[in-house]
Amino acid sequence: MTTTILKAQGLGKRYGRRWALTDCTLDIPAGHVVGLVGPNGAGKTTLLKLACGQLAPTAGSIEVLGGTPGSSTAQLARVGFVAQNTPTYAGLTIADHLKLGAKLNPGWDDTLARERIARLRLDPTQRAGKLSGGQRAQLALTLGVAKRPELLILDEPVAALDPLARREFLQGLMEAAVEQELSVVLSSHLVSDLERACDYLIVLVDSRVRVAGEVDELLATHHRLTGPRRDPARLPADQHVITASHTDRQTTLLVRTDAPIHDPSWTVSQISLEDLVLAYMHEPADTGHRPVLEVQR
Numbered sequence: 001m002t003t004t005i006l007k008a009q010g011l012g013k014r015y016g017r018r019w020a021l022t023d024c025t026l027d028i029p030a031g032h033v034v035g036l037v038g039p040n041g042a043g044k045t046t047l048l049k050l051a052c053g054q055l056a057p058t059a060g061s062i063e064v065l066g067g068t069p070g071s072s073t074a075q076l077a078r079v080g081f082v083a084q085n086t087p088t089y090a091g092l093t094i095a096d097h098l099k100l101g102a103k104l105n106p107g108w109d110d111t112l113a114r115e116r117i118a119r120l121r122l123d124p125t126q127r128a129g130k131l132s133g134g135q136r137a138q139l140a141l142t143l144g145v146a147k148r149p150e151l152l153i154l155d156e157p158v159a160a161l162d163p164l165a166r167r168e169f170l171q172g173l174m175e176a177a178v179e180q181e182l183s184v185v186l187s188s189h190l191v192s193d194l195e196r197a198c199d200y201l202i203v204l205v206d207s208r209v210r211v212a213g214e215v216d217e218l219l220a221t222h223h224r225l226t227g228p229r230r231d232p233a234r235l236p237a238d239q240h241v242i243t244a245s246h247t248d249r250q251t252t253l254l255v256r257t258d259a260p261i262h263d264p265s266w267t268v269s270q271i272s273l274e275d276l277v278l279a280y281m282h283e284p285a286d287t288g289h290r291p292v293l294e295v296q297r
């Protein structure tokens with residue numbers, strides 16, 4: 001079993017003169033449910049399509065499960081891809097989709113597919129065009145997991161679903177990940193969904209990776225500091241300021257540091273995953289150790 005599911009080095013993709021992804025360097029370990037988050041147009045779909053071999057890089061390199069994406073039938077069989085809007089064939093029944101899955105995928109697990117459809121109480125004779133958005137997404141997920149890939153990639157699979165359908169979909173995804181020892185990468189705009197489903201996070205903004213790592217580790221190394229007003233540039237060198245906001249008398253910082261914060265003038269508080277994602281979404285690409293979001297109140 002490969003220990004790295006995705007390794008990108010200086011990866012870039014250009015459409016005409018416009019870069020959709022720039023200088024992307026990533027090393028994602030196996031065994032995680034990885035959340036890829038970022039605003040519209042950040043490059044998420046581009047990265048996911050590069051990972052499954054639907055696009056070829058313009059610059060740099062990408063390896064998935066130790067191989068070149070889309071380079072062989074064997075490589076294609078190891079990676080499942082559920083595209084945006086969970087596409088299915090409207091005129092085909094659920095049973096037809098399973099037959100097609102069996103025909104196209106050498107590792108197809110028909111028992112798993114049928115059991116999953118039964119568990120979801122879906123009627124195999126129903127045409128996909130007559131399913132609800134949530135049911136269609138579940139069908140697409142079933143096709144993805146029954147292929148028995150080592151890595152399943154999903155591009156905004158829950159975007160069109162209501163909160164209950166989203167929860168059921170993510171529950172099914174997490175169960176499949178555990179039961180089948182499957183690594184998963186999914187993109188979403190909804191941090192609350194990522195919080196529930198993911199244990200590894202990548203924030204992509206303006207075609208660049210801003211932060212990537214295990215959720216627990218990211219939350220343990222990012223802190224909100226509140227205290228008397230001060231210049232963030234004078235913080236210890238190991239405290240990297242992600243955002244800074246000030247009132248006349250008070251400064252609030254979101255900092256990243258591996259070391260404990262001893263300065264008694266700060267009140268240190270934990271941050272949520274949403275705080276972390278929003279902070280990095282504000283961070284411009286070329287930051288060093290200087291404060292990156294200055295807000296005057």
Ligand SMILES: Nc1ncnc2c1ncn2[C@@H]1O[C@H](COP(=O)(O)OP(=O)(O)OP(=O)(O)O)[C@@H](O)[C@H]1O
Nearest residue numbers: 015018019020038039040041042043044045046047
């Ligand atoms: N086929 C294409 N031709 C030209 N430009 C493209 C093409 N596909 C994507 N782009 C551009 O590349 C950038 C990244 O697009 P991408 O679809 O990867 O972003 P995204 O993060 O998935 O966005 P969203 O959240 O809206 O789905 C965007 O500026 C987009 O306009």
